[in-house]
Amino acid sequence: MVKVVFVCLGNICRSPMAEGLFRKEVTEAGLTNEIEIDSAATGTWNLGKPPHRGTQAVLKKHGVDYQEMRARKISDADFNEADFIIGMDQQNLADLNELNSNPNVVIRSLMSFVPGQEDKDIPDPYYTGDFDETERMVTEGVKALLAYITQK
Numbered sequence: 001m002v003k004v005v006f007v008c009l010g011n012i013c014r015s016p017m018a019e020g021l022f023r024k025e026v027t028e029a030g031l032t033n034e035i036e037i038d039s040a041a042t043g044t045w046n047l048g049k050p051p052h053r054g055t056q057a058v059l060k061k062h063g064v065d066y067q068e069m070r071a072r073k074i075s076d077a078d079f080n081e082a083d084f085i086i087g088m089d090q091q092n093l094a095d096l097n098e099l100n101s102n103p104n105v106v107i108r109s110l111m112s113f114v115p116g117q118e119d120k121d122i123p124d125p126y127y128t129g130d131f132d133e134t135e136r137m138v139t140e141g142v143k144a145l146l147a148y149i150t151q152k
Contacts, residue, residue, distance in 0.1 A: 011041030
């Protein structure tokens with residue numbers, strides 16, 4: 001079983017969007033028994049909240065159920081149990097690397113899996129208001145991540 005945890009600042013916009021869209025890709029690939037998926041935050045101010053209404057709209061459009069999703073903070077257990085911890089931007093990666101105590105977990109940005117997009121951050125739609133751009137980038141990223149995992 002491969003475990004993937006998507007991480008952003010508050011776990012209400014980008015990381016639950018990535019969790020849901022990746023879950024859809026994994027389901028369509030018939031790999032639900034082989035890949036475990038979750039998401040978390042580096043911050044604590046949204047704990048227990050559902051995804052942002054903009055992320056809900058994106059997930060709903062893709063037929064992804066988000067009813068059980070609730071914001072939570074990344075934990076030591078995530079670093080010890082996950083194979084991949086995927087941040088949405090450089091600040092997420094810096095925060096994750098500071099918190100990490102497991103040299104075996106892979107910490108990378110989502111766009112690092114997309115050829116030619118390796119250095120791009122996924123903008124936070126909480127601040128930009130552009131959920132369409134975030135959806136496009138997250139979709140591209142999760143498809144590339146799944147291809148990477150299935151090739152390994």
